Structure formats: C-alpha cells, structure tokens
Amino acid sequence: MKEYFVKYMLMAFALSSLFFLFLIFIFILFEGLPLFHKAGLKHIILGSKWAPTKGSFGIFPMIISSFLVTFGALIIGGPMGLSCAIYLSEYSGKRMKMFLKPALELLAGIPSVVYGFLGVVYIVPLVRDYFGGPGFSLLSTSLILGVMILPTVISISFDALMSVPKTYREGSLAMGATKWQTIYKVVVPSAKSGILASFILGMGRAIGETMAVIMVAGNALRTPLSILDPLRTLTSNIALELAYASGDHRLGLFSTGVVLLIIIMILNYIANFGIKKGS
Amino acid sequence: MKAKITVKDLEVFFDKNQVLRGINLSINKNMITGIMGPAGSGKSTFISILNKMLEFEDNVTIKGNVYIDGVDIINSDVDQVELRRKVGTVFAVPIPLPRSVFENIAYGPRLKGIKDRDELFTIVKESLEKAFLWDEMKDRLNTSALKLSGGQQQRLCLARTLALKPEIILLDEPCSGLDPISTAKIEDALSDLKKEYTIILVSNNTKQIARITDYSAFFYMGNLIEYGPTEKVFTYPANKKTEDYISGKFG
Amino acid sequence: MRIKPRIVDVFVRISLNLQAFFTVGILAVIVAIIFIKGSPYINLEFIISSPQDMGRHGGIFSTIVGTILLVLLSIFLATPLGVGTAIFLTEYTKESVFTKVIRFGVESLAGIPSILFGLFGFIFFVTKLKMGWSLLAGVLTTTIMILPTIIRTSEEAIKAVPRSLRIVSYSLSATKWETVKKVVLPSAAPGILTGVMLSVGRAVGETAAIIFTMGSSLRMPLSLMDSGRTMAVHFYILAREGISMENAYATALILVLSILSINILAYYIMNRVISKFS
Ligand SMILES: Nc1ncnc2c1ncn2[C@@H]1O[C@H](COP(=O)(O)OP(=O)(O)O)[C@@H](O)[C@H]1O
Ligand SMILES: [Mg+2]
Numbered sequence: 171m172k173e174y175f176v177k178y179m180l181m182a183f184a185l186s187s188l189f190f191l192f193l194i195f196i197f198i199l200f201e202g203l204p205l206f207h208k209a210g211l212k213h214i215i216l217g218s219k220w221a222p223t224k225g226s227f228g229i230f231p232m233i234i235s236s237f238l239v240t241f242g243a244l245i246i247g248g249p250m251g252l253s254c255a256i257y258l259s260e261y262s263g264k265r266m267k268m269f270l271k272p273a274l275e276l277l278a279g280i281p282s283v284v285y286g287f288l289g290v291v292y293i294v295p296l297v298r299d300y301f302g303g304p305g306f307s308l309l310s311t312s313l314i315l316g317v318m319i320l321p322t323v324i325s326i327s328f329d330a331l332m333s334v335p336k337t338y339r340e341g342s343l344a345m346g347a348t349k350w351q352t353i354y355k356v357v358v359p360s361a362k363s364g365i366l367a368s369f370i371l372g373m374g375r376a377i378g379e380t381m382a383v384i385m386v387a388g389n390a391l392r393t394p395l396s397i398l399d400p401l402r403t404l405t406s407n408i409a410l411e412l413a414y415a416s417g418d419h420r421l422g423l424f425s426t427g428v429v430l431l432i433i434i435m436i437l438n439y440i441a442n443f444g445i446k447k448g449s
Numbered sequence: 450m451k452a453k454i455t456v457k458d459l460e461v462f463f464d465k466n467q468v469l470r471g472i473n474l475s476i477n478k479n480m481i482t483g484i485m486g487p488a489g490s491g492k493s494t495f496i497s498i499l500n501k502m503l504e505f506e507d508n509v510t511i512k513g514n515v516y517i518d519g520v521d522i523i524n525s526d527v528d529q530v531e532l533r534r535k536v537g538t539v540f541a542v543p544i545p546l547p548r549s550v551f552e553n554i555a556y557g558p559r560l561k562g563i564k565d566r567d568e569l570f571t572i573v574k575e576s577l578e579k580a581f582l583w584d585e586m587k588d589r590l591n592t593s594a595l596k597l598s599g600g601q602q603q604r605l606c607l608a609r610t611l612a613l614k615p616e617i618i619l620l621d622e623p624c625s626g627l628d629p630i631s632t633a634k635i636e637d638a639l640s641d642l643k644k645e646y647t648i649i650l651v652s653n654n655t656k657q658i659a660r661i662t663d664y665s666a667f668f669y670m671g672n673l674i675e676y677g678p679t680e681k682v683f684t685y686p687a688n689k690k691t692e693d694y695i696s697g698k699f700g
Numbered sequence: 701m702r703i704k705p706r707i708v709d710v711f712v713r714i715s716l717n718l719q720a721f722f723t724v725g726i727l728a729v730i731v732a733i734i735f736i737k738g739s740p741y742i743n744l745e746f747i748i749s750s751p752q753d754m755g756r757h758g759g760i761f762s763t764i765v766g767t768i769l770l771v772l773l774s775i776f777l778a779t780p781l782g783v784g785t786a787i788f789l790t791e792y793t794k795e796s797v798f799t800k801v802i803r804f805g806v807e808s809l810a811g812i813p814s815i816l817f818g819l820f821g822f823i824f825f826v827t828k829l830k831m832g833w834s835l836l837a838g839v840l841t842t843t844i845m846i847l848p849t850i851i852r853t854s855e856e857a858i859k860a861v862p863r864s865l866r867i868v869s870y871s872l873s874a875t876k877w878e879t880v881k882k883v884v885l886p887s888a889a890p891g892i893l894t895g896v897m898l899s900v901g902r903a904v905g906e907t908a909a910i911i912f913t914m915g916s917s918l919r920m921p922l923s924l925m926d927s928g929r930t931m932a933v934h935f936y937i938l939a940r941e942g943i944s945m946e947n948a949y950a951t952a953l954i955l956v957l958s959i960l961s962i963n964i965l966a967y968y969i970m971n972r973v974i975s976k977f978s
Contacts, residue, residue: 172877173875173876173877177788177792177876177877179784180784180788180792181788181792183780183781183784183785183788184784184785184788184789184802185802186781186847187785187805187809187847187848187851188802188805190809190844191805191808191809193820193824194809194816194817194820197823197824198820198823201823250719253716253720254719254720256716257719258720261713261717268971270720270724272964272967273724273727274723274724274727275963275967276727276960276963276964277723277726277727279905279960279962279963280727280730280905280956280959281905281906281907281932281935281955281956281959282907282908283905283907283932283935283936284730284734284905284952284955284956286936286939287948287952288733288734292733320726324723348705348706348709349709349713350705350708350709350712350713351705351709374811374813375813377813378812378813378814378815378816380813380815380907380908381907381936384940385939385940405813405815408815408818408819409815409818409908409911409912412818412819412822412912413911424819427815427816427819430813430815430816431812431816434812434813434816435811437811438807438811441811442807500871502867502870502871505867505870507794530873530875531873533871533872533873534873537871537872540864540867540868542864544864544865544867544868546868546869546883547886547887556869556872556874556882557872557873560872560873560874560878561873609872610871613872613873
C-alpha cells in the first residue's frame, strides 16, 4: 500500500520535469506565435528593422548577431578548451589534475554579470584603444563568451578523451609514434564525437548567454559589418526590453524567444545525438 | 521426520539457458544440509529461489514447485517480506551495511517495527552470542561494521540474519574468503544453531560438507546428481561423478 | 625541411602546459581584480546595512536577505523533486521508452538558457498566475531552472551505491522504499549534497531568470508576494547603470567569494566521496 503510494509519487516527481518543459514551450509559443501570424514569418525572421512600437518586428540582424558571437566564442574558446582538455587527460600528472580540474570548473561558477562587468571595464577599452571603433563590439563579446564556454568545452572534451581506451594509446606508442602523434592521430579522432558535442554545447551556452552580452555588445540595432561593430543578440533583445514592453511589443519579444528556443533545441538535440554516437 | 522444504520438478532458465533441470528433494528440519558442486552448477541459483531473491535478476523463468511448511512459494502469492524474515541469507562475501555493528544487527528487527532500545539490545546480544561474536563485539557495538576483520564481518552477517528470527538459514559459500580459524568459528556456530534452525550450506569445500552437514546434495550442470545422508554420500556414493568430485578429481 | 617529430613533441608539451596555466590564470586574474578593487569597500557596515539612494550609499543587507531567501526556498522545493526523480529513474524503472522520454525532458530543461526561464516565469507566474514580481515567482522559476542539475548529480550518486548493499537490505526483509530510505539515500547523500551545492552556486549567481520574476525592489522582502533583489541583480544594476563603482566591486567580491566557497566545498565533498568508493 505504502510502497505503491511512494512509487506513484516518485513517478509524479519524475514527470514534473517533462511537465515544466511542456509549460515553458506552451507559454513561450503561445505568446510568441500569434505575432508570426499577424506580422508574417518572413517579416520577423528576415526583416531588418526592429521598431516594435511602430509595427516593425524584424529580428534578422539579431539572429545573425547571435550566430556571429557564438562562432566568435567557439573560435576563441574551442581550441583553447580542447588544448586544456588534452593537457589534462594526456599530459598532467595525477596531482596536477587534482588541482587543475576543479580550478577550471570554478570558472563556470563566476556569474555572467561579473564576466560582463569585467568585460566593460577591461576588454572594451582595450579593443577600443588597440583596434578602434566603440569597443562595444563583436570582438569584445566573442572574447568574453569564449572564456565563458571554456568550462563546458573542457569538461565534456575531457570526459571524451578519458573514455578512449588505454590500449589505443599503447598500440600507437608501440608502433614508434611520439606522444603528440599518438594524440593527434589516434586519441583525438577516437574522441571526435564527444569533442564535437562539447563544442556544440558550448555554442548552446554562448547563444543563450544574456547578461554578459548586454554589457559588452553595445546592443546596436544593425547587422554588424566588421568585428569592431556593436551588435544586439536575440537574448539581449529580450532582456533589454521585457521590463517595460507591452502589447505587440511584448509579443515581439516572445517571438524573439521562440526563435531562440528553436535554435537551442536544435543545438541540444545535435549535441546529445553526437554524444550517443560516440559512446 | 518432517520435511521443512520440499522441491518438486524445479527448473530455472536465464533467457533460454536452463541452469536447473528437474530438481526433486526434501530438506529436513533441524539439520544442516550441504550443497556442493563445481562452479556454475546452479547451487546459488537453487538457494536464491528459497527466499525469492532470484527475482531481482532479469529474464529468469522458474517452473515447478517449492513448498516451505507446505506452502508453494513459487505458485502462490506469498508475502516476500514475511518470506525473507522466515528464510535468512548469508552471502559469500560479507557485506556489512555502512553503519555500526549494533545497527547492522538491528536493521531487520527495526524494519519489523521494534523501536524499544532494550528490546533491540536483547536481540542484538542474543544474535551475536549465537554467532560466537559477542565476546569480541560487546565493547565495540558502536564501531563501524566496515572496520571489522573479514571473519568478524561474516559472523556479523550471520548474527544479522539470526536477528530476523528466521526458521531457515541459507549460507552461500560463507567461508570462501576466510582463513581456517574464522572458518572453524563459523562451523562451530552452525553446528550449535541446527538445534533451532534448518540450515542449508552451500560450499565447494567437500571437507567442510563432510565435517558438519547431516545431509548433502551434489549438483552438477544443473542436475541433482546425488542426495542423501552425508555419511552415505561420502562413503558409498551411488554415482561415479559424485565419487570423482569428492575425491577431488574435478571441481 | 621536415621538423623532427621529437622536437614537435616537446614544443606541443610546452604550449599545452602554457595553455592550461593561462586558462587557470584567467580565473586567478578575475578573482584578483575583484578582490583588489572590492576589498577596500567591504566592512561590517556594508554587509549589515541596507542600500540607500539606489545603492549609491549604504550596504547590501536587503539583497543578501533576498538572495538567501530565494536560494533556500528554491533548494527546498527542487531537492525533493530532483532526488525523487533520480530515485524513480534508478530504482523504480528499467530503461525503457518511458525513462528515455523523462531523460530527454531533463536534458532539454538543462539546455534552456536562463533568459528563457525568465521569459517563461514572467509570462506564467508573474502575469498569468498574477503573482506579480515576487519572491514566490522567483523561487518557482529558479526551482525549475536548477532541477536538472540536482537530478543529474543525484542520479550519478545513487548509481554509485553498490548493488550488493541493496541485495543485502532486501534479504533482511526490507521493501524497496525501506531500502532506498535506509541504505541507498544515506550512501548517496554526499554526492547529492554536491549537486545541491552546485545548484546553490548557480542560483546565487543568476540574474536573467530572476530579474524578470522576482523583480528588483530594494526593499527587504517580508512575504512571498513581495518583490526583492538578489546580490547578483543588485550588482548588475549598479554596474550597468553606473550607480557606484565602489559598491559594484564590493558587491561583486561578496558575490564571487560566496559562490567560489560554495563550489569549492562542493568539490571537496565530491572528492571525499570518490576516494571513499575507490
Ligand atoms: N543473472 C544471471 N543471468 C544469466 N545467467 C546466470 C545468472 N546467474 C547465474 N547464471 C548462470 O547460471 C548458472 C548457475 O550459476 P550459479 O547458480 O551461480 O552456480 P554456482 O553457484 O553453482 O556456482 C551458471 O552457468 C551461470 O552462468
Ligand atoms: Mg555460487
């Protein structure tokens, strides 16, 4: 009797995650989709003018900007994260690992607002002085996001590298390959899908980041034409205007949310699918 | 003499793989019944049927009848909790729960709803005495059970089973990891306990079976090859396989 | 000219080494900057007095209270829900389509960015359920947001409990729930605690999901229906609106120190568990 009660209660708990996911989808879609109907899919997705109080809901520049900062982050954080993961799994001794791994994971604990703030105070002026432009830019944003995705890239790549069987390495070393040749030709290719997944999850993290981006991106409503131009991402658009938006303006922000949600779900799906193929 | 357990045409399959083939035997009260046979012959499978522990394995099919005190535990709806109180188990490797000596032994009684500290203490003391462990443990009841030696841990597991106040005790190679002195202590305890309990001892140590059991069974590749009074099995084995096994030709 | 593989090897080793230390260096620099810039403004007064004049003067007491209330209440809700889910997935089901669907839900929830939680909490709790900007709306949103972390870490911790302990418990006449309660959960507790603490860290540092649900009122939240401000939100507003650099750095220092110490404690507990099992 009690056993059954417990079992069904736990089942209800387990179903709650699905229920929450469902609620999130329903409410964001419910608020966001009507405008697609009213203003037109093409107008929103491909329109380049965002003036929501005057009936223009184009978020094309923001979609582009979101992808640009994401790729920027990947270009910076991807190789760096992978190098750290390789160092941790292949080169560092046990004690070094015990120190480095938690230290690197602590980077994930630094709140995004702190990254954004330090970006404004240090990175933005640096970019302005050395490269020109306003400093609030694609470049600054990519630098900040590149660092922010490091923990994701490192920990998932590391797991993938660690799961490559020892015998692969021994086999290659026995054939006379150097350590680096072994890593480059045997270990990394074997861990390929996990490493790919770490990049994609890192992209998911970058494209979803909000507060840090608001602070360093400049939030201009134009498609950036150079890495020194300011830009506005999907996430910043929501966060900048949600507090005071009403009517169609608010619906426009939910439409922005719908686009973001779809991109995120696709990235997550690819990442999880990639990991499964690997293991 | 009345049979405590009666097994009829028992067959067990893991998926399509048959591991027990038509077992028939009766096990007597207040005796130690030994079960011997080479590894993989189905001994563990056989005893884990008697307290329905086998049902934790996936894809197992059981056919036939097993009566305990006249109740068919395979085909009737027995209460597993009640059954496991009646049929206690000691496993090959001692597995203490990560808690104190006292709490390990009180685990079963507490589940029964006994909360009174004195009552629990009495049960713990009695059980430890019966397992020949009281003298060593009486000042260490609050130490972690994980800190005991292997031999002590195994007697603790025996005491823990006794605390359930079972009628039948199953022991699956309880001495396989123990030194001769610890083994002797367990054997002494078992010889004492048979006055009150029905004991089934699985062992691949034929000398141990000969030493302390009253009846013994020889399993081989899922078949019950021979079953009878231990003295007879060891002096006039009816089957050539039994003779080869107990004389150490294989196993 | 071909460079000798051995020389490449040495070169790679050195550069990877530098790379790793450079990355750790980033962490060190961040912490150092915050510490150097923030510590001069931190004193007891700053911690125990509430902000005045939008945070230009005074301390951050009400935001500390806001943070603690938000985090404790969210953990209080998310822990039973998350641990319960993990128990269900590991102990009460075999892998099946059903568990796959639940896992898919958990993974998807884990991937949703904070701003979408904020957007959802804003429309559902704040607007549709008419909670307004309130502690309650913030707590419910945060609960959903941290749930996946608690589920995942609890599941790992529960899976690490040896099967033999469960078998022993059953053999001593315990039922499934008794076994879970008395054997599985106590053994998994340190691992579960690690997950809970990592979630605390996440909630303390969160801004996007909270600012649109709990709001940013500087008054001390006294009931579930009051709006309030967490330290992270306070820091964001101070920094973004340029209200006070001194107070921004000081707030950041307290924020970062609390998150780092929670996380370090979490890793410490986790390491002790790992060394216990191996
Ligand atoms: N869970 C299981 N799944 C599949 N086969 C099993 C399982 N448990 C035991 N077996 C098989 O059943 C046979 C008998 O095993 P067991 O009863 O453990 O033998 P014994 O205890 O005599 O060594 C062996 O061949 C073993 O491989
Ligand atoms: Mg066996």
